[in-house]
Amino acid sequence: MSNSATFHLLKTCPDSKARAGELITPHGVVPTPVFLPVGSQGAVKTLTPEEVKNIGVAMVLANTYHLYLRPGIPAIEKVGGLHKFMGWHDAILTDSGGYQIFSLASLRQVGDDGVVFRSHIDGSQHLITPELIIQFQESLGADIIMVLDECSAHDDSFEKVQRALARTHNWAERCQRVQKRNDQALYAIVQGGVFPELRQQSAEFLTSLEFAGYAIGGLSIGEPKEVTLAVTEQTAALLPEDKPRYLMGVGSPEDIIGSVARGIDIFDSALPTRVARNGALFTRLGRINIQNATYSQMEQPIDPECNCYTCRTFSAVYLHHLFNCRELLGYRLATIHNLAFISNLMGKIRGAILDGTFNSFKDSFLLSYKPTNEQTRLSQKQKWLESRSLNQ
Amino acid sequence: MSNSATFHLLKTCPDSKARAGELITPHGVVPTPVFLPVGSQGAVKTLTPEEVKNIGVAMVLANTYHLYLRPGIPAIEKVGGLHKFMGWHDAILTDSGGYQIFSLASLRQVGDDGVVFRSHIDGSQHLITPELIIQFQESLGADIIMVLDECSAHDDSFEKVQRALARTHNWAERCQRVQKRNDQALYAIVQGGVFPELRQQSAEFLTSLEFAGYAIGGLSIGEPKEVTLAVTEQTAALLPEDKPRYLMGVGSPEDIIGSVARGIDIFDSALPTRVARNGALFTRLGRINIQNATYSQMEQPIDPECNCYTCRTFSAVYLHHLFNCRELLGYRLATIHNLAFISNLMGKIRGAILDGTFNSFKDSFLLSYKPTNEQTRLSQKQKWLESRSLNQ
Numbered sequence: 001m002s003n004s005a006t007f008h009l010l011k012t013c014p015d016s017k018a019r020a021g022e023l024i025t026p027h028g029v030v031p032t033p034v035f036l037p038v039g040s041q042g043a044v045k046t047l048t049p050e051e052v053k054n055i056g057v058a059m060v061l062a063n064t065y066h067l068y069l070r071p072g073i074p075a076i077e078k079v080g081g082l083h084k085f086m087g088w089h090d091a092i093l094t095d096s097g098g099y100q101i102f103s104l105a106s107l108r109q110v111g112d113d114g115v116v117f118r119s120h121i122d123g124s125q126h127l128i129t130p131e132l133i134i135q136f137q138e139s140l141g142a143d144i145i146m147v148l149d150e151c152s153a154h155d156d157s158f159e160k161v162q163r164a165l166a167r168t169h170n171w172a173e174r175c176q177r178v179q180k181r182n183d184q185a186l187y188a189i190v191q192g193g194v195f196p197e198l199r200q201q202s203a204e205f206l207t208s209l210e211f212a213g214y215a216i217g218g219l220s221i222g223e224p225k226e227v228t229l230a231v232t233e234q235t236a237a238l239l240p241e242d243k244p245r246y247l248m249g250v251g252s253p254e255d256i257i258g259s260v261a262r263g264i265d266i267f268d269s270a271l272p273t274r275v276a277r278n279g280a281l282f283t284r285l286g287r288i289n290i291q292n293a294t295y296s297q298m299e300q301p302i303d304p305e306c307n308c309y310t311c312r313t314f315s316a317v318y319l320h321h322l323f324n325c326r327e328l329l330g331y332r333l334a335t336i337h338n339l340a341f342i343s344n345l346m347g348k349i350r351g352a353i354l355d356g357t358f359n360s361f362k363d364s365f366l367l368s369y370k371p372t373n374e375q376t377r378l379s380q381k382q383k384w385l386e387s388r389s390l391n392q
Numbered sequence: 393m394s395n396s397a398t399f400h401l402l403k404t405c406p407d408s409k410a411r412a413g414e415l416i417t418p419h420g421v422v423p424t425p426v427f428l429p430v431g432s433q434g435a436v437k438t439l440t441p442e443e444v445k446n447i448g449v450a451m452v453l454a455n456t457y458h459l460y461l462r463p464g465i466p467a468i469e470k471v472g473g474l475h476k477f478m479g480w481h482d483a484i485l486t487d488s489g490g491y492q493i494f495s496l497a498s499l500r501q502v503g504d505d506g507v508v509f510r511s512h513i514d515g516s517q518h519l520i521t522p523e524l525i526i527q528f529q530e531s532l533g534a535d536i537i538m539v540l541d542e543c544s545a546h547d548d549s550f551e552k553v554q555r556a557l558a559r560t561h562n563w564a565e566r567c568q569r570v571q572k573r574n575d576q577a578l579y580a581i582v583q584g585g586v587f588p589e590l591r592q593q594s595a596e597f598l599t600s601l602e603f604a605g606y607a608i609g610g611l612s613i614g615e616p617k618e619v620t621l622a623v624t625e626q627t628a629a630l631l632p633e634d635k636p637r638y639l640m641g642v643g644s645p646e647d648i649i650g651s652v653a654r655g656i657d658i659f660d661s662a663l664p665t666r667v668a669r670n671g672a673l674f675t676r677l678g679r680i681n682i683q684n685a686t687y688s689q690m691e692q693p694i695d696p697e698c699n700c701y702t703c704r705t706f707s708a709v710y711l712h713h714l715f716n717c718r719e720l721l722g723y724r725l726a727t728i729h730n731l732a733f734i735s736n737l738m739g740k741i742r743g744a745i746l747d748g749t750f751n752s753f754k755d756s757f758l759l760s761y762k763p764t765n766e767q768t769r770l771s772q773k774q775k776w777l778e779s780r781s782l783n784q
Contacts, residue, residue, distance in 0.1 A: 042713065046720045048701070071688065071713040079691050079707050087705045296463065299471045309440075313479045315471050321434065321463040328438045328720055 004212060005091070005143050005185035007032075007244040007265075013358045017236065017263035020353040023244060025091040025143035026183050027083065028058060032244065033260045033349055035251065035342050036061040036093060036268040040100075041070065042086045044339075045273050046332040049088040055308070055336060056343040058090055059143070061268045064136050065097025065104070068128075069119050073136045081141035093268070094142040096133045098189070099217070099248070102151040103385070110150060112167065130174040138181045146215065147175040149189040154223040161193035169205050176209060185212035187246060190235055193218055194227055203238035213266075214239045215246040220255070220269070222381055225374060229258055236263035253282060253345055254371045257362050260349055272342050274384075276334035279323050282341040286370035290334065295320040308340035309333075396604060397483070397535050397577035399424075399636040399657075405750045409628065409655035412745040415636060417483040417535035418575050419475065420450060424636065425652045425741055427643065427734050428453040428485055428660040432492075433462065434478045436731075437665050438724040441480040447700070447728060448735040450482055451535070453660045456528050457489025457496070460520075461511050465528045473533035485660070486534035488525045490581070491609065491640070494543040495777070502542060504559065522566040530573045538607065539567040541581040546615040553585035561597050568601060577604035579638060585610055586619055588626055595630035605658075606631045607638040612647070612661070614773055617766060621650055628655035645674060645737055646763045649754050652741055664734050666776075668726035671715050674733040678762035682726065687712040700732035701725075 005025040012019050023030040037044045037052060040063040044052050052060065062082060067073065076085045083089055102108065105117035114129030130148045137145035148171050150164040168191050179186050188211040192198030206214065216235050219228050232247055236259075239245050244265045250256065251269020259267070272282070279291040283303050288295075290302070298316035310319070310333040322330030345365075352361035371377075397417040404411050415422040429436045429444060432455040436444050444452060454474060459465065468477045475481055494500065497509035506521030522540045529537035540563050542556040560583050571578050580603040584590030598606065608627050611620045624639055631637050636657045642648065643661020651659070664674070671683040675695050680687075682694065690708035698704075702711070702725040714722030737757075744753035764772075 041717045041719060042710070043719050043721045046724075048721065048724070049705075050701075070716055071709065075688065075709055075713070078689075079709060085707070085710055087710070296467065297470075309442075313440075313442075315477070317463060317467055317471060318434070318477055318479070321467070324462055325433045327433060327435050328723060329435045329440065331720060332438075332440070332724075 004183055007213065007242070009242060011354055013261075013353050014356065015359040016261040016362075018260045018349075018353050018358045019263060019265060020350050021244070021265060023059075023091070023144075025059070025185075027089060027091045027143050030058040030091050031350055032265040033256075033346055033353075034059060034266055035256065035346050036266065037273060037339055038063075038268055038270040039086065039088075040066045040270070042067060042076075042082065044335075045277070046328070046335050047339075049086060051309075051336060052088070052339070053090065055340050056347070057339065059093060060088060060090075061093050061095060062086070062140070062142065063095050063097055063100060064133060064140065065095075065100040067094075067140065068097065068126075068136055069121055073139050077139045081139075083141065091144070092142040093144040093266075094137050094140055094146065095248070095268075096137070096146040096148045097128070098146075098149040099151045101128060103221075110167070112170065114148075115150075130171040131178045134175050134178050134186075138179075138184065142184065144185045144187060144213065147172045147186065147188050149191055149217055151218055151221075152191065152193050154194065154218075154221045156193060158193075158195055158198070161191075161195060161198055165191050165198055165202055169202070172206060172211075173209065176211070187211055187213035187215050187244075189215040189217040189248070190239075191218045192235075194223060194231055196231075196234055199231060199235045200238060203235055207238070207240055211243070213244040213246060215248050216264075217248050219247065220249040222378070222385060224378070225255065228255065229262065232259050232264065233262040239263075251342070252371065253342065253369060254366060256342070256345065257349065257365055260353075261358070261362060272338040273335050276338040277331045279330075279334065281334055282338050284365075284368055287372055290316065290319050290330075291323050302337060306337065306340065306344075308337050310337040310340075396575055399605065399634070401634060403746055405653075405745050406748065407751040408653040408754075410652045410741075410745050410750045411655060411657060412742050413636070413657060415451075415483070415536075417451070417577075419481060419483045419535050422450040422483050423742055424657040425648075425738055425745075426451060426658055427648065427738050428658065429665060429731055430455075430660055430662040431478065431480075432458045432662070434459060434468075434474065436727075437669070438720070438727050439731075441478060443701075443728060444480070444731070445482065447731050448739070449731065451485060452480060452482075453485050453487060454478070454532070454534065455487050455489055455492060456525060456532065457487075457492040459486075459532065460489065460518075460528055461513055465531050469531045473531075475533065483536070484534040485536040485658075486529050486532055486538065487640070487660075488529070488538040488540045489520070490538075490541040491543045493520060495613075502559070504562065506540075507542075522563040523570045526567050526570050526578075530571075530576065534576065536577045536579060536605065539564045539578065539580050541583055541609055543610055543613075544583065544585050546586065546610075546613045548585060550585075550587055550590070553583075553587060553590055557583050557590055557594055561594070564598060564603075565601060568603070579603055579605035579607050579636075581607040581609040581640070582627055582631075583610045584627075586615060586623055588623075591623060591627045592630060595627055599630070599632055603635070605636040605638060607640050608656075609640050611639065612641040614770070614777060616770070617647065620647065621654065624651050624656065625654040631655075643734070644763065645734065645761060646758060648734070648737065649741065649757055652745075653750070653754060664730040665727050668730040669723045671722075671726065673726055674730050676757075676760055679764055682708065682711050683715050694729060698729065698732065698736075700729050702729040702732075
């Protein structure tokens with residue numbers, strides 16, 4: 001696997017587990033810690049690849065489950081792979097779609113061979129196996145690809161999670177065995193729910209197989225934040241120093257910074273782009289909602305210190321007006337701002353790790369940044385999870 | 393009015409009434425014939441001002457009625473006017489909103505003073521007068537502004553149109569009388585429905601008042617295409633040579649080229665951007681719909697000869713996929729393509745007029761370009777007119 005994405009660890013924070021490094025991929029160098037905007041269906045919602053790149057993004061995520069259903073893997077292969085299809089010539093990570101199969105699709109039947117499910121779009125029936133998911137990802141041609149895993153719900157019992165874990169481990173081995181291309185880095189996904197014993201088993205088993213990188217899956221799916229952080233901390237500590245660590249589905253500023261402190265290198269989440277389309281914009285003091293009447297009078301940009309296209313070009317009152325009129329440009333401008341905020345945050349985090357000032361940067365950031373109220377967050381998350389199978 | 397937009401007629405086609413010229417405005421020179429993309433609410437739907445400019449657009453249209461209701465004229469004045477508000481630093485024309493008041497708003501009461509109506513957004517009651525509409529447009533600060541007119545329906549009787557015309561003429565005089573700023577060009581709007589006698593009266597009366605430019609209003613509102621062209625031809629011939637002529641609401645390629653041949657210099661229409669969001673894309677052979685199954689396999693761009701961002705960057709299958717997923721990026725890419733198509737068409741028309749080859753350009757364009765079937769067009773237009781008060 002000499003041509004596939006490799007990881008260089010450049011510096012570890014002396015006061016925390018935070019690490020700065022870089023991923024060398026066939027489509028460019030990706031500085032870590034890094035956040036990947038989500039382009040499940042082959043587009044970061046509302047944005048062109050040019051805009052995503054101008055924001056400073058070095059890698060995006062796409063989803064094998066979504067692309068398999070629409071437009072289908074052969075259609076993408078025919079135009080020369082996912083990079084060409086999307087018009088994105090930097091690094092791409094494809095998620096296997098395990099999480100989507102277990103959260104979006106209906107009538108699932110999981111067997112040892114694989115999973116039979118019905119499409120959330122048209123109800124058509126499909127069988128996905130570990131072997132197929134690797135074949136699909138090899139056709140798509142992303143720089144980093146993921147094993148197929150069985151995802152538990154955050155409130156599943158120990159026994160249920162344990163059974164899913166055995167299957168996840170078997171599938172990971174099978175994925176590794178059938179990989180043919182040597183220019184794609186295959187990452188394993190550590191599961192085990194909220195059970196430290198199972199997380200430990202999973203980390204030990206998967207690291208023994210020597211994957212190119214390790215993801216932590218099954219978090220940020222409805223459990224309280226302190227649980228997310230505790231499981232992240234425990235699991236990250238069990239993973240090898242010299243391999244990248246990817247925390248799946250985490251994307252709020254406070255969670256990113258907290259997880260970097262626990263040793264995470266890679267993040268992805270639809271949160272920054274999804275909340276943008278609802279008018280929620282990141283500022284260094286916390287999230288604001290552009291639809292609030294306050295902004296109907298504000299001549300300044302949302303964040304006068306922000307250097308994104310939106311803040312450089314438009315007043316808050318203009319953005320407020322666009323949301324008020326449900327004008328699509330508003331969703332774009334908000335998306336640009338939120339991705340720029342997260343991208344800038346990642347740059348500052350990395351700079352602070354390299355400078356040896358990460359801990360004080362983290363403390364000062366968290367002192368001014370007011371996270372969304374935990375109760376509100378959980379109920380929003382629940383609502384979103386429930387609406388997903390209807391509304392993606 | 394020495395600082396306001398002036399018009400230089402550069403060349404008239406020897407074989408038709410087609411003219412090439414330029415509008416000199418406080419925000420740049422606008423080559424004519426010109427098509428103005430519609431940004432009723434202060435944004436060309438889905439696009440940033442940067443993108444609109446990169447397409448080659450020199451002037452956009454915004455709508456006083458829409459902006460008066462949302463965000464309100466004072467909000468725009470407060471940030472320094474419409475150019476600043478929109479982030480568009482080239483020329484702007486504001487329509488008075490006469491047509492919108494008469495087609496979107498409900499419970500209208502027209503009196504000699506002005507018109508009382510209820511907002512199509514929240515039902516609130518408003519009075520608009522000719523004096524107010526000029527005051528609003530002076531606050532907005534567009535380069536070209538329009539008088540308030542009373543718009544008839546395409547099937548109104550002679551007597552009804554005649555009464556509306558008397559009011560329109562009175563309002564035009566009042567608009568002219570109260571204009572204070574000398575850096576905005578005020579255009580009159582010739583009305584008179586489909587009645588040659590009334591069109592003639594209107595043209596004669598309004599040209600006697602010496603406006604900076606003349607629009608032809610009350611067309612392309614549901615009447616057959618040959619009527620639109622006949623009234624355009626008759627009316628344009630009654631207008632002074634040295635003033636710009638603006639045909640309101642016309643925007644299909646075949647109508648633009650046919651109307652240029654009849655002496656029109658300025659066009660605006662939401663058609664190219666509206667149909668783009670429904671997946672209808674202009675090509676030199678006619679409109680295609682990207683949602684058709686044909687495009688699910690097409691690796692080439694929509695139009696391999698087109699140099700727009702969409703065609704330079706993406707395959708037809710990608711665009712098809714985005715529409716299939718209702719991904720907002722698809723609406724943007726289609727909008728970019730259609731505006732680029734029209735903008736390129738205007739450039740070719742102008743080049744041909746200056747070269748003395750307009751008639752042969754027109755014939756060869758119309759020979760290959762297959763317009764939308766007239767029956768389909770009329771029924772689509774009707775559906776759209778009916779849905780507007782709900783759906784803008």
